[in-house]
Amino acid sequence: xxxxxxxxxxxxxxxxxxxxxxxxxxxxxxxxxxxxxxxxxxxxxxxxxxxxxxxxxxxxxxxxxxxxxxxxxxxxxxxxxxxxxxxxxxxxxxxxxxxxxxxxxx
Numbered sequence: 001x002x003x004x005x006x007x008x009x010x011x012x013x014x015x016x017x018x019x020x021x022x023x024x025x026x027x028x029x030x031x032x033x034x035x036x037x038x039x040x041x042x043x044x045x046x047x048x049x050x051x052x053x054x055x056x057x058x059x060x061x062x063x064x065x066x067x068x069x070x071x072x073x074x075x076x077x078x079x080x081x082x083x084x085x086x087x088x089x090x091x092x093x094x095x096x097x098x099x100x101x102x103x104x105x106x
Contacts, residue, residue, distance in 0.1 A: 003042050005049065008060035012042055029102055032094035040091055044080040051076050 002013040014022060025034060046065060054076045056062045069076060072086055085092065 001038070003045060005046060005061065006059065010042060010046055010061050012038060014038075029098055032091060032098045035088060035091045036095040040084055040088060043084040043087060047076065047080040047083050051080075 001015075001018065004011040004013065022034060022038070025031065046061065050056070050062055050065055053062075054066070066076070068087055069083070074083055074086060076083070
């Protein structure tokens with residue numbers, strides 16, 4: 001996995017095999033796990049980068065992230081994991097619940 005955040009968007013680049021697996025599973029019961037394993041660490045990295053220059057308006061993804069934090073009444077000074085969990089609506093909890101539901105199946 002490679003992350004590029006120097007443009008207007010944050011781009012997550014997966015290998016062909018990883019992308020095919022992601023594409024196949026993105027709407028499955030494992031979707032919360034995908035969010036946790038792919039999006040969560042990238043968002044944490046973006047928040048760390050944003051923290052180094054919280055007044056930045058470029059690139060565009062920084063403006064969007066700042067607005068999201070304002071909407072949630074959160075400060076960029078909070079821990080990146082805490083902020084990421086709030087922005088993504090508790091992805092670790094959802095991933096664990098999804099795994100439990102899968103495990104509970106006969």
